[in-house]
Amino acid sequence: MIPLYVSVATRAFRRYSTYTAATLSGLFTNCVFGCIICFVYLALWDQRPNAGGYDASDAVTYVWLGQAMLMTVMVWGGGVTNDLAERIRSGDVAIDLYRPVPLIGWYVAQDVGRAGFHLLTRGLGPTIVGALLFDVRFPSGPVAWLGFAVAVVLALLVSFAVRFLVASTSFWLLDASGPNAVAFLMAAFFSGLTVPLVIFPGWSRDVVMALPWASYIQVPADIWLGKREGWDLLAGLGFGVLWAVVLFAACHLVLRRATRKVVVQGG
């Protein structure tokens, strides 16, 4: 079973690596946005040097981590789950259900391969460019590096589960573009891509920090920056695990219901 998943992931990695021009143009856009947001944040932190417990260097680091995570974690949605939504609409999902591999695992493996490719290109690229242009900080030791790596994997799993749930609305609506748009909206804001979640005021900060999207950028960034250490670091990872478990359970549940519906529809 494991070798199968590995080869599915490898194929997905290769599939995404075919589009060199798309990768380069995406990288370019990530870097432009990174610079724009950095200047805005620098203006903000210039006036309030300790906003959200970050200093200016933390803030610009956060910006580039956000750009790096954007595609790796697929913050906005899409990726292999878009293929799934299309296959549900066209009915090809029946083939996926016949495979001797669980459907969710099949798509997770693909998404891991895709994420691997995006991490090496659209993740590493902006990080390097950001470090060259701005005063970017790096993790202080092996524990922070390791914690960050685990947090990214958890972010990917949570994001996958959310995207899977969005795609599976196609089973009922046939067209997932509405839910896609809503999911995009939620993720763009609650992941901390628009503004770091740490500078949300008062109780709204506690709320957004408890939502699954906080695991996309904010938690990994806090580990990277050394804002979460020791028990705090473990709590951050535990938060990701918790959401991953809950959301994957929801995926299984939805899929079971949907499968029954597909069978009914197919007669």
Place this chain on the structure above:
Amino acid sequence: MADQATGVIGVSARGYRDIARMWVKAALAYPASFWMMAASQFFLTLLDFVGIWIMFHTIDSLGGFDLTEIAFLYGATAFGIGVADLLGGQVERLGELIRMGRLDGMLLKPLPLLVQVCADQFALRRVARITQALVMLGVASYWVDWTPAKVGLTLVMLVSGSVIFLSIFVVFGCVQFWTVDASEVANAFTYGGNTMTQYPLTVFPKQVVTALTYLVPLAFVNWYPSLYILDRADPYGFPEWLRYASPIAAVALVAVTAVVWRAGVRHYESTGS
């Protein structure tokens, strides 16, 4: 010659309207999706501003401008990109049209290619973003000391801003004539430009503002006219007449766009398969 030109414009406008009407009808066939997408467009652009509003919980001014002034800048640029995206945002998918061979089909039809590409999959839901921009502008207007000249310049700004963004969509969309899957480059200038102009340009280094004035004239979308409307001296000391120069920038950019588009179409040689 002049008659011929008006003829082409008339045909183009009618053609665009007919294609757009068809796509609107198609979109309304899935009303749930349509309204969900329209609502999320409305809120998506609104949330960008909520982001700025959150920033203002920790600060009183950004780049020397307060929240109401930034709301004005924000509304103006959101309107510009909203109209441009509604009318021509589909240029983004030029590469897809090329890959699927649909562009060949379009070349055979008696309607200018650019009109067909822009009208393809016309998305009425994008009106939501324009609505949101107008609401924002309306609210921000409360703090503006209006004079007839300022009202006039505001209208000029909104039209010029839309034309500038539309041209930028098309110019950078043309990259896809050369590399089919490089559509994302354009985002750096369209959405990137929109993001930049949401903020007072004082936030950026002077070289960036110079580039946005003389190279990619995004500063004319809202910044220069707003300096006049908001009674602000130019923090970077650029010439005063730039405040009224948005239409000039728009016309110049349209000319460049026409040249680039023609070059792109001439370079296009079908997918060949």
